[in-house]
Amino acid sequence: MASSSSLVSSSPSPATAPPAVIPSIVRGTKIVQLIEKPLSHLIEDCAIRFDDRSAVNVPWQKVDLSYRTLAERSRMMAKVLLWAGLKHGDVVGIMGGNRYEYIETFLAAGRIGCPVVLMNNMFTPAELEHAMGRVSVSVLVIAGLIGPRNMEEHIKSVLARADGPKHVVVLGNENKNWGSDRAHTYSGFFNEANSKATDVELEAAESRVVVNDILNLQFTSGTTGRPKAACLTHRNILNDAMFVGAAMKLTPADVVSCPPPLFHCFGLVMGFLASFYHGSSIVFPSDTFNAEMTIESVLRDRISALLGVPTMFFAQLELLEKHKGRWAPFKTVRTGLAAGSQVPAPLMESIFKQMNIPSMLIAYGMTETSPVTFITAIEDNKDKRFNTIGRVLPHTDAKVVDSRGRILPIGQRGEICTAGFPLQRGYWNDEEKTCEVMQEDEHGVRWMYTGDEGYLDADGYGYVTGRIKDLIIRGGENISPSEIEGRLLEHPLIGESCVVGLDDKKYGEAVAAFLKASDQAKGSRPSDAELRQWVSQTLGRHKAPKHVFWVGDQGVGKDLIKTASGKYQKHLMRALGNGLLKQSDPVAAKL
Structure with missing residues (x-):
């Protein structure tokens, strides 16, 4: 009989063989037919x-x-x-x-x-x-x-x-x-x-x-600050709505509450059209989001599916906690959607425990993908529903690639790319920007490069770990840093500006500006309030910086952090800003 050492050297044990490399690419089922009308x-x-049957109920208009x-x-x-x-x-x-x-x-x-x-x-x-x-x-x-x-x-x-x-x-x-x-x-x-x-x-x-005619144009801000209108077709958004509603298992017996705005894909596609396709009734509890009116509608209208971006759920939870006993516990809400920005697991836990919603789902995507490409399922266990973005929709593909476009192995982080029916036709009259984010592979498949960093697990579930792009997502709204930087640089007392998103419990991210005074400032500088007013004069109020840091102040440093070629290192600026917030007020930094 051969010795054990000779057996090992001549025939490697399966236990010691290198594991097979599984590529990070998944394809949704094609069993379900697409809408082609x-x-x-x-x-x-x-x-x-x-x-x-009620299709659209707008109680604040009595319609x-x-x-x-x-x-x-x-x-x-x-x-x-x-x-x-x-x-x-x-x-x-x-x-x-x-x-x-x-x-x-x-x-x-x-x-x-x-x-x-x-x-x-x-x-x-x-x-x-x-x-x-x-x-x-x-x-x-x-x-x-x-x-x-x-x-x-x-x-x-x-x-x-x-x-x-x-x-x-x-x-x-x-x-x-x-x-x-x-x-x-x-x-x-x-x-x-x-x-x-x-x-x-x-x-x-x-x-x-x-079906391939453009139905919806959605403006979406890119990191360049140049406004782009995503061209979404009948085929894009009707099918996306069908699959999102199917994930929530909507039927004509359901009543959906939709606080997210109709000007966003969330309100229009994931809200109205998903409800409409499945014969449900949709309620718009208020003109613009109002936490109190949303809670009252849930109870009055016997809502069975509640939608919202994280900030909306934070506001409702805060109100329920502040006024304990004012409202009866939620008993009719069986599911819903949280989306628009990354949804923290602790928030999902609070929705489950404090709002008594047993099967809240998370959806992931972007305006350019109609918007949903991944979604969790009611059947998923708690860990998958709280910590992942779910799996791809039918007729949808996804992959994770490195900086050179090569598909990474399962579990490795890279850029999330998606393909299939949800992809926009392109940006309105902007072929250059379209080609920057939508690229064909060697098989002729067109992929959307999302700018989000994440990975896939062996079961096909997606995880988002950050953003490759510098886009700020405040309460589900995309904000272009360079647009704000440009406005700040118009101020005569500002010589350089670098805008980033810092951690914010309420909105997910808050706009922060790192500024360097101009030569003509001569030691003077505008107050934070004056700067917010300056930005708000030409841009929306939500784009005004919540936090302002000046070069030369304690902790900020003598200059903005840049590469050798002069580009701002925004990931380091974000880390610096978050650190400064924690140092100045550890409690406020969490609010």
Whole structure:
């Protein structure tokens, strides 16, 4: 008999053989068929299947529309848009809170092949004008009030431009005279005498729409600060909505609460369209997010699925804790979605324990991917639901690559890339930026490079560990650092600016500015409050820096941290800023 040593040397034991390298690439099932029909078909199909069931309930407007009524009103609004001169491919803009007119306009425009561009509610008048100019808006529907915000300056600014939209439809402010024949009230525009096109004209317009036409334009900020509009097709977002609703197991018996804004993919696709496709009723509890009204709606409307970005759940948890005993415990909510930014595991635990929601799901993606590509499942165990982003949707692929685009082994961190039906057609009139983030591999498969760092495990679950890009995500909203840096550099007392996102318990990230005084400052510098006002004059208030650090101050250093070539090392600036926050106030740094 041979000795044990000779056996080992001549025939390696399986226990000592190197493990097989499994590549970090996953492919979603293709058993489920994709929707290959445009929005108008879904509207009419839902009207037949769900008829008088509530489709959209907006309690703050005292409006509750059935599937049949919503289909009819969207037909009427589509005819008005045709009368107004809109043709296939013309763009309709919407800027407003979560209200029924938003839904009617979106459905109407989609019926006749008019892309709908959703304007961020925080846009300043200048930002709104710039966005409309980028995509050539033909009709703008805008609310006179969005939450507490008076939009009169926005409306006047738009109407003052001779090259602006042909029609500006104002929601609310029914008795206001805007001094322009281009301005309409919503009710006046909707009921315009002798204005509606015929059924034959509407059917002809609908027949020209195909699934790969652009349905939705979503502005998304990149790290360059240059605004880009993601082009999402009927095929993109209708299928994404179908799969997201399926993950929540929505049925006509469900009532969905949607606090996230309709101008975001979360509110429009994961909220409204997911509910609409599955015959559920969706409730918009308030114009803009209000934690108290959301809680009251959950109890009053017997909500079974609750949606929100992390900051919304933090606000509700804080209110429930502060007013213990004011509201009865949640008993009807069985599931929901948390998304928009990274969802901390402790938050998921609090939602489970304090809000009594047993199966809250996490969704992951980006505006350019319609937006969801990964999602957890109700059947997942607690660890997977709390600590992962789930698995890819059907007809969706994902991989993790290194800086040279090579697929990494399972478990190794790299850039998350996705492919399949959710990928946008590209950025509106911006082939250069499209090619920067969407690239074909050697097999001709087009991949979206997300800029997020993460990895896949052996079961196909995804994990996000950080961001490769410098984008700041504050409360689910993407903010471009360079846009703020540019504005700060316009101040005569600022010579250099570096903007990063620092850890923030409430919003996930807060805007922070590291500044170096200009030569003409001569020892003087603006206060933090003055700088916030400076930024807010031309950019949204949410882009104003919460934290301001000056070169030369204790702990900041004598210069901004840069590479040898002069580029700011933002990962080091973030680490420095987070450290300074903890040093100055360890308790406040966590708030």
